[in-house]
Amino acid sequence: MKADDQATVWDPVVLAGELQSIAERSQKLMLRFLSRQPDDGHVGMGDPSTLGGAFLDLMTKMMSDPAAVAAAQIDLFNDSLTLWRHAAERMLNIQSEDAVLPKDKRFNHPEWSENATFSFIRESYLVASKSLLSTVRGIKDLDPKTARKVDFYTRQFVDAMSPTNFITTNPEVLSTTLNTGGQNLLHGLEHLLADLDRGDGRLQIAMTDDNAFRFGENIASTPGKVVFQNDLLQLLQYNPTTPDVRKRPLFIIMPWINKYYVLDLQPKNSFIKWAVDQGHTVFVPSWVNPDEKLAQATFEDYMIHGLIEAFDAIEAATGEHTINAIGYCLGGTILAATMAFLAARGDNRIASATNFVTLIDFTEVGDMGVFIDEEQIASVEKRMQEHGYLEAADMAMSFNMLRANDLIWSFVVNNYLLGKEPVPFDLLYWNADATRMPAVMHSFYIRNMYQKNLLKEPGGITLAGTPIDLRKIKTPMFLLSCREDHLAPWKSTYAATQIYSGPVTFVLAASGHLAGVISPPGSKYGHWTNDKLPATPEEWFATATAQKGSWWPYWDKWVTQYDGGRVPARTPGDGKLPVIEDAPGSYVRVRAV
Numbered sequence: 127m128k129a130d131d132q133a134t135v136w137d138p139v140v141l142a143g144e145l146q147s148i149a150e151r152s153q154k155l156m157l158r159f160l161s162r163q164p165d166d167g168h169v170g171m172g173d174p175s176t177l178g179g180a181f182l183d184l185m186t187k188m189m190s191d192p193a194a195v196a197a198a199q200i201d202l203f204n205d206s207l208t209l210w211r212h213a214a215e216r217m218l219n220i221q222s223e224d225a226v227l228p229k230d231k232r233f234n235h236p237e238w239s240e241n242a243t244f245s246f247i248r249e250s251y252l253v254a255s256k257s258l259l260s261t262v263r264g265i266k267d268l269d270p271k272t273a274r275k276v277d278f279y280t281r282q283f284v285d286a287m288s289p290t291n292f293i294t295t296n297p298e299v300l301s302t303t304l305n306t307g308g309q310n311l312l313h314g315l316e317h318l319l320a321d322l323d324r325g326d327g328r329l330q331i332a333m334t335d336d337n338a339f340r341f342g343e344n345i346a347s348t349p350g351k352v353v354f355q356n357d358l359l360q361l362l363q364y365n366p367t368t369p370d371v372r373k374r375p376l377f378i379i380m381p382w383i384n385k386y387y388v389l390d391l392q393p394k395n396s397f398i399k400w401a402v403d404q405g406h407t408v409f410v411p412s413w414v415n416p417d418e419k420l421a422q423a424t425f426e427d428y429m430i431h432g433l434i435e436a437f438d439a440i441e442a443a444t445g446e447h448t449i450n451a452i453g454y455c456l457g458g459t460i461l462a463a464t465m466a467f468l469a470a471r472g473d474n475r476i477a478s479a480t481n482f483v484t485l486i487d488f489t490e491v492g493d494m495g496v497f498i499d500e501e502q503i504a505s506v507e508k509r510m511q512e513h514g515y516l517e518a519a520d521m522a523m524s525f526n527m528l529r530a531n532d533l534i535w536s537f538v539v540n541n542y543l544l545g546k547e548p549v550p551f552d553l554l555y556w557n558a559d560a561t562r563m564p565a566v567m568h569s570f571y572i573r574n575m576y577q578k579n580l581l582k583e584p585g586g587i588t589l590a591g592t593p594i595d596l597r598k599i600k601t602p603m604f605l606l607s608c609r610e611d612h613l614a615p616w617k618s619t620y621a622a623t624q625i626y627s628g629p630v631t632f633v634l635a636a637s638g639h640l641a642g643v644i645s646p647p648g649s650k651y652g653h654w655t656n657d658k659l660p661a662t663p664e665e666w667f668a669t670a671t672a673q674k675g676s677w678w679p680y681w682d683k684w685v686t687q688y689d690g691g692r693v694p695a696r697t698p699g700d701g702k703l704p705v706i707e708d709a710p711g712s713y714v715r716v717r718a719v
Contacts, residue, residue: 313545421514458484608642
């Protein structure tokens with residue numbers, strides 16, 4: 127049905143037929159929805175049932191510090207007076223300016239500023255949310271972890287209550303509803319039911335048009351072959367595009383917490399394709415999407431049967447014992463652990479290492495910290511025991527909650543209230559292609575890295591019987607962080623510069639965890655460089671030099687020092703490893719949700 131076809135819009139027979147069809151589907155799906163809800167009431171990796179103590183602590187501190195609460199109330203009163211003055215001026219057609227409030231793209235529709243009623247609603251919400259958050263943040267003497275948890279879940283509440291998320295207080299939704307005779311709401315309901323159906327009774331919001339992307343054609347399309355595989359990964363080797371290549375292969379270690387192809391979305395923004403075009407022989411692991419068969423897979427397994435077996439496979443494919451390695455996020459964390467493991471055994475096969483947005487010191491982990499207290503880790507471990515893995519939907523929801531307005535509520539408005547179809551967007555397709563986590567490995571990682579912060583401690587972690595010490599790593603390191611990273615805060619990632627013993631280059635990119643890394647030449651994002659490595663990130667940034675454009679060429683100039691010269695181009699299958707199948711392989715095609 128077309129929303130602008132007025133004869134159809136107001137046809138009661140057609141409308142009744144649509145409602146009947148939707149009602150029948152709704153009844154079945156709502157029963158499935160109710161039956162699929164978790165008994166423990168968890169949301170993603172979080173367990174809101176553990177919040178009682180945090181908010182009780184908050185209330186106790188508020189009672190013992192009434193001055194802070196009073197100050198927040200006075201600010202709210204003053205802001206409310208300004209709000210009412212602006213509303214009165216508009217009602218009397220007196221020229222008035224909006225209250226001085228932060229810009230918020232949720233309110234970009236002109237009616238939010240031009241219409242007195244909606245302007246009042248917008249300003250009321252922003253004033254109230256500002257007051258609520260400032261009250262929570264203004265309470266002193268809260269334990270930092272408790273303060274972060276309270277702040278995080280208060281923001282979730284504030285975001286959920288935005289007037290943009292409701293039919294009657296969103297002018298764009300109201301206008302669309304009137305113009306289409308309510309067809310937008312019918313379409314929205316159909317989208318809601320489809321999302322429930324796709325999630326097998328659990329709401330799985332469609333962020334993009336999944337049918338618009340096809341592996342090997344318009345996403346993950348850089349030509350290559352699978353040349354090795356085991357239970358944990360398929361190893362991809364990409365076809366050369368230059369007559370000669372760097373002697374040392376480049377191994378890009380992606381995190382198994384996501385699919386690898388975030389670095390190969392489209393040719394125009396593919397770091398993998400760009401690296402191939404610079405003459406690198408590029409290898410990438412496409413990690414398996416684990417099921418209950420890998421419930422007992424350990425962090426050691428991912429190191430030995432993942433990285434080290436891949437190192438051996440690369441040597442078999444190219445004849446080169448030494449490599450240049452890149453680790454992205456968790457891929458960088460396990461790369462660092464593996465390098466320390468190899469250093470303890472006198473193995474120097476990694477000639478240079480690059481870490482993209484990688485945490486080594488987990489003292490400050492940003493909003494991810496809300497999911498890692500003892501109560502919530504225990505809750506996650508209990509749930510993982512049922513299937514042997516952390517469900518992909520839980521992992522995806524947790525990450526989406528970190529940017530709820532962009533990754534949850536914007537789609538509620540677009541898909542359900544406006545009734546629009548999701549648009550094709552490669553990054554959102556990747557974001558929705560979530561993966562499971564093996565229970566044993568995930569528990570080890572969360573407890574030893576995030577909770578106990580043992581990786582930075584000499585001998586704090588033992589892998590395959592070998593205590594590891596990151597200080598023994600003398601390999602040249604290139605550390606890339608992103609200034610607006612909410613998953614690996616750059617001031618935390620900077621701590622690694624004070625741990626490694628070899629030469630370290632630290633570069634800070636603009637933007638966040640994904641956009642800052644996926645920043646090809648021609649990108650609008652710049653970066654900062656500094657030859658010195660002072661003790662604190664603040665000192666580093668104070669004397670850093672702002673650079674325009676992508677950091678990719680800067681990195682390539684750095685890694686060229688360690689490429690070993692040039693050799694004739696290598697084609698997958700020319701070495702000792704036969705071709706198994708075309709890239710991107712079969713592992714990446716397994717969808718968990």
